[in-house]
Amino acid sequence: MTAQRRVVAEVLEGDHVHLTADEVHARAVERLPEISRATVYNTLGEMVSLGEVIEVSTDRRAKRYDPNAHRPHHHLVCGRCGAIRDVHPSGNPLADLPDDERFGFTVSDVEVTYRGTCPNCAATV
Amino acid sequence: MTAQRRVVAEVLEGDHVHLTADEVHARAVERLPEISRATVYNTLGEMVSLGEVIEVSTDRRAKRYDPNAHRPHHHLVCGRCGAIRDVHPSGNPLADLPDDERFGFTVSDVEVTYRGTCPNCAATV
DNA sequence: GCTTGACTTGGACAAAGTCCATTGTAGGAT
DNA sequence: ATCCTACAATGGACTTTGTCCAAGTCAAGC
Numbered sequence: 455m456t457a458q459r460r461v462v463a464e465v466l467e468g469d470h471v472h473l474t475a476d477e478v479h480a481r482a483v484e485r486l487p488e489i490s491r492a493t494v495y496n497t498l499g500e501m502v503s504l505g506e507v508i509e510v511s512t513d514r515r516a517k518r519y520d521p522n523a524h525r526p527h528h529h530l531v532c533g534r535c536g537a538i539r540d541v542h543p544s545g546n547p548l549a550d551l552p553d554d555e556r557f558g559f560t561v562s563d564v565e566v567t568y569r570g571t572c573p574n575c576a577a578t579v
Numbered sequence: 580m581t582a583q584r585r586v587v588a589e590v591l592e593g594d595h596v597h598l599t600a601d602e603v604h605a606r607a608v609e610r611l612p613e614i615s616r617a618t619v620y621n622t623l624g625e626m627v628s629l630g631e632v633i634e635v636s637t638d639r640r641a642k643r644y645d646p647n648a649h650r651p652h653h654h655l656v657c658g659r660c661g662a663i664r665d666v667h668p669s670g671n672p673l674a675d676l677p678d679d680e681r682f683g684f685t686v687s688d689v690e691v692t693y694r695g696t697c698p699n700c701a702a703t704v
Numbered sequence: 705g706c707t708t709g710a711c712t713t714g715g716a717c718a719a720a721g722t723c724c725a726t727t728g729t730a731g732g733a734t
Numbered sequence: 735a736t737c738c739t740a741c742a743a744t745g746g747a748c749t750t751t752g753t754c755c756a757a758g759t760c761a762a763g764c
Contacts, residue, residue, distance in 0.1 A: 456729090456730095456742065456743080458742080458743070459742095474720090475720080475721080476719090476720080488743090488744080489743085489744090490743065490744045490745060491721090491744090491745085492721095492722085492723085492743075492744065492745075492746095493742080493743050493744070495720095495721070495722075496742085496743085511636070511639055514636060514642060514751090514752085515719080515720080516719080516720060516721090517639060517720085517721090530676075530680075530681070530682065530684055530686065532684065533687075539682050539684075541676060541680045541681075541682075542680060543672065543675040543676045543677075543680065544675050544676075544677060545670065545672075545675040547668065547670075547672055547675070547691055547693075548693075550668040550669050550670040550672070551655075551666060551668045551669075551693060552668075552669060555655075555666045555667060555668065556655070556666075557655065557664050557666075557697070557698070558697070558698035558701075559655055559657065559664075559693075559695040559696060559697050559698065560695045560696045560701060561655065561693050561694070561695035562658075562694060562695045562696070563693070563694040563695070564691060564692070564693050564694070565691070565692045565694065566672055566689060566690070566691050566692075567689070567690045567691075567692075568672075568673075568676060568684075568686050568688070568689050569686070569687060569688040569689070569690065570684045570685045570686035570687045570688070571684060571685045571687070572682070572683070572684050573682070573683035573684065576683075576685060581710095581711065581712080581760095583711080583712070584711095599751090600751080600752080601750090601751080613712090613713080614712085614713090615712065615713045615714060616713090616714085616752090617712075617713065617714075617715095617752095617753085617754085617755095618711080618712055618713075620752070620753075621711085621712085639720085639721085640750080640751080641750080641751060641752090642751085642752090
């Protein structure tokens, strides 16, 4: 646990938002000016491997990192402004995939992304 | 409808696979050697706007283009080799998102990605 | 035969991420 | 206390994917 890793962890814990790697880097630099982009990428990659944060990619832009790794959830994304909310749908989509639609795959995970328009954007049409 | 657009359409129709834009370009070049990358991107973009093909992004790499635009479906992805299958789960995940989890959003679409290991990769461990 | 407008082209550019050689550092061995 | 070693961090180059734009091309209509 080096200073750099602590800073990255702190940035993620501080705000329960979905930050991009570059945003994490920008905030980390405020606390540790000499931290490099590569280190942030490395550290984020490790944290993902350890299951401490989740990679989310709702658009084609940058991966986002979700510190809410311990409660399974999905995401609701505003197509206009890109806002992301964590949501907890009822039901288990894994159970909705019948065996004859699995093609022999071992299915281990499901990712559900709801898309729509947030109230804020809907108001400012 | 120019020669270039016809070629792009033919490439997508020819194989019901999920090609990346560059793969589409590579195959288009075989039929029309002077076609440019920009044109393929433009044409694919238009086809997406027209609802003729669907953009799929299962990894952070490239967008893929799914010519199967007329029957709603989701995707099953092998985390090892990246193979993609179209699947048709039972149930409607939209209905699984209760109102109090919508935060005022107008939800219009759901994207479900099942992740796992395909039989081929599972065999070659 | 010219003009016009749409389509295409190719190359420059940008964003996100990865790679790698070098540098720095912390902890153990002497 | 000093040296060694292993690992982590750095920074810059590079790659991939995609977009943008100025210039070229082509066909239709006047």
